[in-house]
Amino acid sequence: MATRTNLIEELKKNFGFDTFKGNQEAIIRNLLDGKDTFVLMPTGGGKSLCYQLPSLLLDGTAIVISPLIALMKNQVDAMRNFSEEDGVAHFINSSLNKAAIDQVKDDIMAGRTKLLYVAPESLTKEENIEFLKQVKISFYAVDEAHCISEWGHDFRPEYRRIRPIINEIGSHPLIALTATATPKVQHDIQKNLGMIDAEVFKSSFNRPNLYYEVRPKTQNIDRDIIKYIKSQSGKSGIIYCLSRKKVEELAETLKVNGINALPYHAGMDSTTRTQNQDAFLLEKVDVIVATIAFGMGIDKPDVRFVIHYDIPKSLEGYYQETGRAGRDGNEAHIHLLFGKGDVSLNTELLHGIAPDHDEMAQIYRSLRALQQTSGQAFFALDEDEVARRATRLFGNTVTPSQVQLGVAVFEELGLVETRADETQGSRVKQSVYVVDYKGKVELSDSVQYREGLDEFDSFMSFKDWVLGSSADQLQDRIRHPLLPYDNNGEGR
Secondary structure, X not given: OOOHHHHHHHHHHHHOOOOOOOOHHHHHHHHHOOOOEEEEOOOOOOOOHHXXXXXXXXXXXXXXXXOOHHHHHHHHHHHHHHOOOHHHEEEEOOOOXXXXXXXXXXXXXXXXXXXXXXXXXXXXXXHHHHHHOOOOEEXXXXXXXXXXXXXXXXXOHHHHHHHHHHHHHOOOOEEEEEOOOOHHHHHHHHHHOOOOOOEEEEOOOOOOOEEEXXXXXXXXXXXXXXXXXXXXXXXXXXXXXXXXXXXXXXXXXXXXXXXXXXXXXXXXXXXXXXXXHHHHHOOOOOEEEEOHHHOOOOOOOOEEEEEEXXXXXXXXXXXXXXXXXXXXXXXXXXXXXXXXXXXXXXXXXXXXXXXXXXXHHHHHHHHHHHHHHHOOXXXXXXXXXHHHHHHHHHOOOOOHHHHHHHHHHHHHOOOEEEEEEEEEOOEEEEEEEEOOOOOOOOHHHOHHHHHHHHHHHHHHHHHHHHHOOOHXXXXXXXXXXXXXXXXXXXXX
């Protein structure tokens, strides 16, 4: 293993830095010693280096499990900038064709690749599992590890399959990294990754270069934003909105008023999203107007302001989004705007993940009725049709997204069974069978349903706290994100 002096030398040689930040050196040394490692570090604190440098110093290829294609692409590009060998870093995901995947595998088997980024969905494919069994693996890294936790704000069920897949491929040291983990989330991550005994490194979340402001929206909020951005001429910024419609409208309003801005949200096609993101990263535009889809993996060091047009759904999400600012250590400003309409919008959005008992009953009765009229055991699930039928027959408006959630909850409770019939684009079409269940069930027995209720309650608490907070209180809260809330939304 490299000596202490050699680590500094390797840091300088490979990345051009003279010193480590915070716990970086201790984390790297722990991983080089072959020990499982849990890293809780603020956004902009240098998490990526904690696995990038060890990958260059150890034999074999490090497998980095990452949630977003954009994040993978950014990090691979960054590693190639530091290396003379393009094959030093690769990613495998759904954006690659067969020829590109074959090239990646050739580079790995030839020993040229030190870092391989994979999405959890790609990791679970049988052909990739069989390939990785042949690879000399140095360690595994799970980035944005809060995605593994059902209590995390970006929960992705695919992440919970990581440990079984690792066991199948071959066990090696594991490092898990996140910027947003409450004690509950941390324990869930460690338990699900089988690393309860891992060495834990928690860094300070105090970022004194970030300045926070909380203020109500005025009648002329768009004009206020335009005036502010023009006062920041030539500076990069991100504006977060809750709805895709508002993203499109605000981006267009900014452009009409002479501001170089582009929209970004999950409803755009992937090519346009990538083009808009790259334009921002390459300084071709000054401002990105985005939903939370622009949260993880955006590594632009000189973002000078972040504006939240609406109250975010959670403190964790807010922390992740504001963390995009001032990653170069220079001054950056965070503006949180709020209005009465934000509460209604958030309530509507969150209602989609936690329908009330009456709406869930409407969905279930509609599924049973469709089962009977189909004359089949399994019938094709059409969320739009179920939503229309439930709304028409029982009164309360039911949305397709609520139907989708309802089916998942009912399956968890043993009331329905589902099967995948075919894949259309990125979406799997399902068929449903309603079980002839005579007993009584409680919706609260479903983890998914409880989680939706918890998220709704969390927002209401966060909302109440925001509306009553000063800039100083907000700044203090962000600096101590691990403290639990009391009943008033205050940290204790």
